Amino acid sequence: TVSLLFKKGYIGSLTLDHRILMGAMHLGIEGDREQLNQLKAFYSERAKGGAALIITGGAAVLPSGGGDHMYCLTEQDHRVQLQELIEAVHLARGKMALQLQHNGRYAKSSETGLEPVAPSAIMSKVTKERPVALSTKEIHDIRDAFVNGAVFAESAGFDAVELMGSEGYLLNQFLSPLTNQREDKYGGDFYKRMALPLEIVSGIRKSLGSDYPVIYRMSGDDYMDGSTTRAETVQFARELAKHGVDALNVGVGWHESRVPTVAAIVRAGAFAHVASEIRQAVNIPVIGANRIHTPECADDVLNQQLMDFVAPARPWLADASFAQKAKTGGREELNVCISCNQECLDHTMGHPPSPVGCLVNPRTGHEWKWGLKDRDHHGQQRQNIAVVGGGIAGLAAAKALAEKCERVTLFEAKGQLGGQFLLASQIPGKENFLETIRFYKTSLERLNVNVKLSYQPAIDELRAFDKVIIATGVEPNIPRLLKGTDLPHVAAYSDILSKTVTLGKRIAIVGGGGIGCDLAHFIAESQAEQSHRVDVTVISRSPKPAKRVGPTTRWVLISKLRQLGVNILKGFECKEITEDGVWVQNNDGQQFIEADQVILCTGQTENRELFDALKGHVPIETIGGSDIASELNAAKAIQQAYSLIYDS
Ligand code: SF4
Known part of the structure; x- marks a missing residue:
């Protein structure tokens, strides 16, 4: 097959050179004038690196929907900064869409200084805050703020606008019966729950005419029990198209959903079928994203016609020339995102959030300071x-x-x-x-x-x-004070991973940090694949195993271990290793864990x-x-x- 990756594409009146876009990400420096040069350098490098269209991290349309390091369109200086940003991207021959966002019940009062607002006053698991239900007048203000945001985007020179309606943010909250229990014209049956997003789209069309490219980032599946159904989601996609949206960017999962969507264990292209289902229902282009992190995967989902564009995000942190290298066959020199989240999402989601970088690409976040490579000595x-x-x-x-x-x-x-x-x-x-x-x-x-x-x-x-x-x-590190580390059935984690020792049947892992938990995952999964029965116990001194593993990955790892039947002892000190197992102790006394193999994950x-x-x-x-x-x-x-x- 001839690759569709590098075929021209269209989003409404916007012509794009090829099909690889750069999805929206917050970089943790937005809004800070002192960091504007860095922001410009970051995006300019991605524009030069071949992104057909860059989508900015969401800019809040009102202060109540924003947060730390987010642009807010009611601030004059932020509007000026965004104007400078788009000029820099155009200078680098790039194209950029401004994403408009309202966090709703995901907004934190500690960041906005305001009470969070939402369709209904339902506690947010993400922020542990109960939002205030919006009045009808306030909903109209939000609608108008989105429309004004699009008008600003157009006047500032942005090539398109994207409305953030997925991942559980405000517009998504209106759609879902889990978060919208209103009884006025914005809640109740699905038509009423769709009313706000559709009024926003109509308002934008009324103000800007039919030409200005509007993308809607919708949730293809919330992965929340009792939320919007598949049939409703498809119906919403059709309504959006009918109301004048030019392309649908399909996201999956809410921030509070317990289905991993961005973790490394999720297989490549795992959510392409979600975008595909939407694509079959509409006659406008569909953009897909999650877990499309290599050119091969992008090529595959396009050639199978599951979507019309791909919009990876993190892969652009790992390599600023993602599209260019894919195009020129520079795959061997492509720095591939390893989906570790360590320097990106864990920073965005941190308390407080910190600037985004990339584990595999140290240049990310330093583009301005380090300038372009100076090869002249x-x-x-x-x-x-x-x-x-x-x-x-x-x-x-x-x-x-x-x-x-x-x-x-x-x-x-x-x-x-x-x-x-x-x-x-x-x-x-x-x-x-x-x-x-x-x-x-x-x-x-x-x-x-x-x-x-x-x-x-x-x-x-x-x-x-x-x-x-x-x-x-x-x-x-071998803890010399621990008795029994020299016994023949004691190994270090590196012996297991390098396969220099054979695995036992009852395994005790001493140390419940990231390495101990990873090793338990490795053993339990590899043995399960071979249908071998093996008991694995992790002895964690901390009451919180894998405590240094980042927040976006830790819960995935721990739930995986539970699923694989790994026994995790929390808050236990290892006292002695014997020929038959390990003595452990906590405040309630001592216990003996039988084991025919003991593996030390006790640091380095x-x-x-x-x-x-x-x-x-x-x-x-x-x-x-x-x-x-x-x-x-x-x-x-x-x-x-x-x-x-x-x-x-
Ligand atoms: Fe990918 Fe990890 Fe880099 Fe984030 S930090 S972009 S997940 S490699």
Whole structure:
């Protein structure tokens, strides 16, 4: 089949060069004038990277519907900033739609300084606040604010407008019987529940005529029991088209829904059928998004005619040239989003929210400060630099140094690159970590980095370099005070993931942090696939297992473990390992957990041998786990490698 990805497309009067859009995301810096240059640089790079149309993070149409780091269209300075933003994107030859949003019961009073409002006064699980039910007059004000928002978008020069009506925000709240229990003309039967969104669309058409492109982001499935039905959703799509919407962007799931929609364990293209169902009911283009994170997946859903456009969001954080690389066949150098959420959604959803970055792409969030790569070395002599350790920190450092035109040699003691990242790629949902290793490997080849595998350089060899970057990573920490760690049935997590020991039948995992829970997931799932019966117990000292795993991922992991029958002991200290199991203790006393295998997930220690041997002989920098193992975190390791080079 000929790919439809790069065929021209149309959204109303708007012509788009191809079918890959960039979906809306809040970056956590919106509205802050001091960050405007960064925002412009961020979007300009994506425009240059080939996004056919960029959709902004939602701008609040009224203060009651906004929040921290969101544009609010009632603020004059925010309107001026948005105007500057669209000018910058046009200068980069990009196209951009302004998304209009009202958070409704997802708004937090701590951020808006106002009582949250909603169709009905129903407690929000997300904010733990009970909103105030809107009066009819207030609903009219919201309707007018959306219409005014579209008028502003048009006058400011935005190429289109998108109305945010999915993910459980206000317009979605009006549609659902779960959140709309009104008895006036905006609640009751489905026609009444559709009234506000449809009045907004009609109002926009009345003010702007039929030409201005209007996209509606609708919820294809709320994944909430008792919410809008499939038939109603299809009917709503038809009504939107009838009222003059030019394209439907189909989202899935509310923020409070317990069906994972963005987690790494969700299979690629898993929700394409939802968009497809809508597409069959309307004669306007349909845009789909969730879990379309590679060009292959995008190509597939388009060629199957499940949708007309794709609008991935996070993949554009991972690679600013997502579409361009897909088009020119630069797939080998595409930095693929691994759906970890660590530096993006977990930041957006954090308390307080913080600026968005990307674990695999340290440049994201620093586009302005770091500027475009300066490959001219200003006549300085190129340095000869050794990077020791081919884990993710070492790979990132080697890449950054080579981009700065240094001569780089990367040494890795093992036969393969990737370090802890390679080990972690065994875990269900983390298979895409291999894509990151592939990306860095390909980049190093292009940048002529001399990569030496299965090679441990002698100290004298390293002394001959102008500088040595130590990225030798970590080793599993063995708690020496714990009795029994030297017994033959005790292993470290790395032995299991590298498959150097065979699995037992009754497994006790000591340590319930992210690694312990991930390992339990790996064991339970791989054994279930082979129909092996295995008992897995995780002993977590903290009452909150996997407590450092981000909020958007932790609940998915814990519910997966429950589903797989993993036993999690919370708030238990491991006292002693014996030949038959583990003694554990909590405030109520001691218990014995029978086990024929005990796996230690008790942290890591930094590998600092090399540092001690080289100190004083050659300039050294230590990065990643070999710097601070207790804080082991791939995002930090990569960021540290890049900052070291780009901020110096
Ligand atoms: Fe994707 Fe993780 Fe980067 Fe977010 S931080 S864009 S999920 S790779």
